[in-house]
Amino acid sequence: MIFQILMIITLIAIWSSLIMSLTTLIGATHFWLKHSTKVAHITPLASYPKITIVVPAHNEEIVIAQTLEAILDLNYPADQVEILLYADNCDDETAEAMCQVLRKPAYRNRNAQVIERTGKGGKAGVLNDALEIAQGDFIGVYDADAMPEKNALYFLVKKAIENPDRYMAVFGRNKTRNAEQNFLTKCINQEIVVTQRIQHCAVWHMFKIGRIPGTNFIISRDFVKSIGVWRDGALTEDTDISFKIMQSGKLIALAYNSEAFQQEPETVHDYYFQRLRWAKGNYQVVLHNFKNLFNRSNWRVKLETFYYTCTFFLFNAAIILSDLIFFVNICFMAAKLFNPAIVIPFTFGSNNELIMQVLLINWILMIVLHMLQNGVALSTQFGQATTKQVWLSLASYFTYAQLFIIVSVHAVISVCLDALFHRNGNIWVKTKRFD
Numbered sequence: 001m002i003f004q005i006l007m008i009i010t011l012i013a014i015w016s017s018l019i020m021s022l023t024t025l026i027g028a029t030h031f032w033l034k035h036s037t038k039v040a041h042i043t044p045l046a047s048y049p050k051i052t053i054v055v056p057a058h059n060e061e062i063v064i065a066q067t068l069e070a071i072l073d074l075n076y077p078a079d080q081v082e083i084l085l086y087a088d089n090c091d092d093e094t095a096e097a098m099c100q101v102l103r104k105p106a107y108r109n110r111n112a113q114v115i116e117r118t119g120k121g122g123k124a125g126v127l128n129d130a131l132e133i134a135q136g137d138f139i140g141v142y143d144a145d146a147m148p149e150k151n152a153l154y155f156l157v158k159k160a161i162e163n164p165d166r167y168m169a170v171f172g173r174n175k176t177r178n179a180e181q182n183f184l185t186k187c188i189n190q191e192i193v194v195t196q197r198i199q200h201c202a203v204w205h206m207f208k209i210g211r212i213p214g215t216n217f218i219i220s221r222d223f224v225k226s227i228g229v230w231r232d233g234a235l236t237e238d239t240d241i242s243f244k245i246m247q248s249g250k251l252i253a254l255a256y257n258s259e260a261f262q263q264e265p266e267t268v269h270d271y272y273f274q275r276l277r278w279a280k281g282n283y284q285v286v287l288h289n290f291k292n293l294f295n296r297s298n299w300r301v302k303l304e305t306f307y308y309t310c311t312f313f314l315f316n317a318a319i320i321l322s323d324l325i326f327f328v329n330i331c332f333m334a335a336k337l338f339n340p341a342i343v344i345p346f347t348f349g350s351n352n353e354l355i356m357q358v359l360l361i362n363w364i365l366m367i368v369l370h371m372l373q374n375g376v377a378l379s380t381q382f383g384q385a386t387t388k389q390v391w392l393s394l395a396s397y398f399t400y401a402q403l404f405i406i407v408s409v410h411a412v413i414s415v416c417l418d419a420l421f422h423r424n425g426n427i428w429v430k431t432k433r434f435d
Contacts, residue, residue: 007346010325013318014362020310021369025376027202032380040257042075042151045158051218052082052136053153056126060144061093062433063263068101070147072110075154082135083112086126090116094144123214124230124237131221131229138218145263145433146215147177155258156218168250171210171217172258173200181266186392187400188264188271190374193384197377200254203307209300210252212238212245216260223250239285246301247292265431272407274431279411282312287415316408322362370397 053071057064071083087095098114101107119125131139138160142148152172159170173196179189203209212219219241224230227244230237245252265271286308292301293309325346332344374393378384417423 006321007325010318010321011358011362013314014322014366016310017315017318018362018365018369020307021373023206024199024202025369025373027206028198029376031201031205032197032376035256036380040155042154045154045161047161048077048080049137049157049161050080050082050135051076051138051140051153051157052084052130052134052221053140053142054084054086054127054130054134055142055144056086056088056123057090057094057098057144058088059090059092059094060433061090061097063145064094064097065101067142067144067147068098070150071142072101072107072112073150074148075151076157078110081111081153083110084130084134085112085114086117086130087114088117088123088126089119122237127230127237131224134221136221139221139224140218141215142260143215143262145177146174146260147262148216149259149261152216152258152260153218155255156216159253159255159258160218163251163253166251167253168223168245168248169210169212169217169219169252170255170258171200171212171252172255172260173197174213174216175259175261176264177261178263178266184268184271184400185264185266187396190378190389190393190396191400192264193381194373194377197380198373201256203304204254207300207303208251209246209304210242210254211304212242212252214238215262216258219245223248239282240288243285243289243301243304246304247297249298263433267432268403270432272403275404275407276411276414279312279408280415282308283411283415286312312408316405316412319402319405320409367394367397370401 055064055068055071068085074081085098087098095114095116102110102112102114115129117126117129119129121128127139127141138157140153140156156170156172160167174192175196176185176189176192178185180186200211203211214237217238223245224241227241227248231240242252265274286305289301289305290309292305329344329346332342336342336344371390371393375385375390378386378389378393
């Protein structure tokens with residue numbers, strides 16, 4: 001009975017994940033069929049609200065100069081842009097690299113200042129400090145490695161002023177600037193493309209649910225203050241504040257034409273600890289907001305909580321449990337060759353064929369859906385839909401995607417141990433940058 005209950009739980013987890021993924025795929029396909037032929041025109045805006053761009057940088061001397069120049073060259077009136085550059089607890093030449101850019105003749109008269117910070121709270125602490133002195137109507141955020149495309153800010157503001165009473169924040173898309181570096185960065189690129197072009201577009205298109213990413217977004221300054229600012233030390237301050245905005249009943253709008261190019265980890269070590277931090281942060285947010293499934297929170301908060309629960313709990317549980325059932329049955333089948341009296345534990349009925357067939361069908365469906373998501377996402381981005389990318393997508397399912405399962409298990413164990421031993425789980429591991 002216990003084994004059958006475990007099998008039923010496994011199948012429910014698998015099918016919940018498949019239905020969720022299929023729903024987002026259908027929503028994203030409809031979104032791109034509707035928007036892919038639209039031409040984006042750069043025309044004067046009805047108004048140009050003042051924007052305070054905040055750049056949190058911790059030991060970013062390698063990449064900060066390129067990012068800062070891209071920000072200074074944005075297609076937005078210079079007198080309506082204030083730039084706050086934070087060298088946050090740096091022990092390298094990040095501040096000097098910032099100053100060197102600002103000393104260039106083209107940028108000497110820009111409203112920008114370099115702030116060498118020694119406070120606590122990580123990125124969230126930087127954003128809260130900036131909030132105290134910012135003069136803009138909106139706070140814009142770019143990570144030190146995220147180079148915005150020339151019109152990125154224009155498209156964010158254009159979307160914000162479409163519905164200023166409801167759109168309290170607007171986010172764009174991010175691309176991988178070092179995608180061709182090695183197999184890992186190529187896989188990360190596909191993951192980013194699917195996240196940005198499928199998941200984000202689908203949930204906005206179908207449910208008007210947006211998710212603030214870590215970079216390339218703007219948010220109303222007064223509104224942030226009204227909902228309690230960023231939570232100091234949060235591992236994923238972006239997800240945390242996204243839930244706060246949804247709780248208020250306001251919207252986080254998608255400006256799909258706004259793009260920034262960010263650098264991704266180039267080694268497995270750096271990737272592992274970056275994703276571990278993200279996974280821990282998202283688990284913390286899910287656990288913190290899980291109660292919203294059962295209280296009187298608005299329906300968007302409930303749906304987003306369910307979505308994150310499926311993504312970070314049910315999907316991982318489905319993979320782990322199905323692998324466990326498969327390998328246990330294989331071991332018992334091998335043992336049965338030597339001792340016919342051995343009973344195979346995970347079966348439906350008197351033999352093992354049915355459960356093996358069901359799991360095989362589910363695995364095939366998961367692989368097919370993975371390939372479809374990647375294919376649709378890549379087809380919406382110029383130059384990405386190639387035969388090479390198709391083979392990479394297949395290879396990544398059996399390698400890169402499985403690595404994230406290990407990261408997720410590590411994150412769950414770490415979050416549980418943090419709670420059990422009352423230890424500080426918000427330790428930020430610096431992601432290494434490359435020239």
